[in-house]
Amino acid sequence: MSAAPLRIGVIVEGPDDARTVPGLVDRVLLDAVPALAGKLDEARTFRGIDASAPFVTWSAVDEEVRRHPVPRRHGHFGGRPAIEDARTAVLALRCFVAQEPQPAAVLMVRDSDGKPQERRRGLEQAREDFPWPFQVLLGVAHPMRECWVLAGFIPQTKEETASLADLRRELGFDPSARSDELDASSKTAKRSPKRVLGILLRGDGEREARCWTATDLGHLRGRGKDNGLAAFLGEVEARLAPLFSDRPPR
Template identity: 75%
Template sequence: MAARLLGMVVEGPDDARTVPGLVDRVLVNEVPALAGKLARARTFCGLDASAAFVTWSTVHQQRVPRRHGHFGGEPALKDARTAVLALRCFVACDPQPRAVVLVRDSDGKDAERRRGLEQARDDAAWPFEVLLGVAHPMRECWVLAGFVPEGKQEEASLAALRKELGFDPAARSHELDASSKTAKKSPKRVLDRLTGGEHEREARCWTEPDLGHLRQRGNDNGLAAFLREVEARLVPVFSDAAFKDDSGAE
């Protein structure tokens, strides 16, 4: 079984934990033969062999041709040029990845950032699949979509937050605000209240709930759209017919 390289551009280390976890959920659900074999089936990578991802903030440090001008006759929207730069960097990699995952926080500009990433994807016939994700307003909302209380203490914490906010932050995470980490509606503050800031507890939010639950809760925060991207663009790379090594063996 030959591992597929998957390039990943994200905001930071926390996203680099969440995004692969969500990708793996969809892959195993759609290609059951991958169950228990993911470590050999796929490897996430940055722009060199020692990194599992590259951050948006460091893409501009790369020495590849910059993209100028309009995109399909339209002015470049936010992130379009940076996304093209990232994709050109992966084109220059040896070996090239089989797919590149671009995931960005919306920071309250959901439609604009999504269109900017779409401009980048449509800008060339890239030699790999390009998957887009916009977490609205940020990655923590994707995690909150999978939060299911475990025990009375977490039930009490969620109830207190519902009363404080006036809505259920797990069911309606898109209504939270990314403007300040300490604000009442901060996704970071809310998630920390519910999980105690523990990475292991966070991870259970995307590894344990049914995918249908994640899609329903993630319909307005960009998670459901990202899961559809994985299904449509990445699953075929790992299909039974395509997922073979050079000798043709599974």
């Protein structure tokens, strides 16, 4: 009889992130553990704090805490004040601790909104706050999730090639190669990742998904060095993949 699927908790910004992040996780798992090919759905499942949901958003953590009472986190972290999302992240992790059964790992992925170091350090404070009974993986998309998608964009048609060339002339750089230089402060700004992605993919969700499901992992890591994607993929490979290597599905 095969082992039960490993439960992976997911905390993200919203539904779009909840498509991209698990998809990237699966790519790394399949690359690192070839025995998972064709068996992913039997090997892992994604869930939120509410076990019936596949993810929880950062904005919903407080509501979930009211439904699943856990102690509030006060005071300093390692002698330093809390940074950014540290306290919210700890509360979310405590909710996952209270689950039965507990997850094997929890993914905490956040947009940087122009503050990549602060957001990262806040999540690290939460991870280091307690010897959690599961792996905790961190991701900071700089400046936002759309930049991780852009890192996987390779023109497939004449129209896409022309659109990218137009954007390179307008912006003065290739937004797929240097997505970290885009600006998340306004959706309509010239350097908005949402605007750039909209011009390139014209709202085609299936084409967008191919940017992270079909593009070579080496390409994603190379283009994701400065936007947080490479670091997140590294966390999945180092912290999550070994859990599956130790118990490949039968």
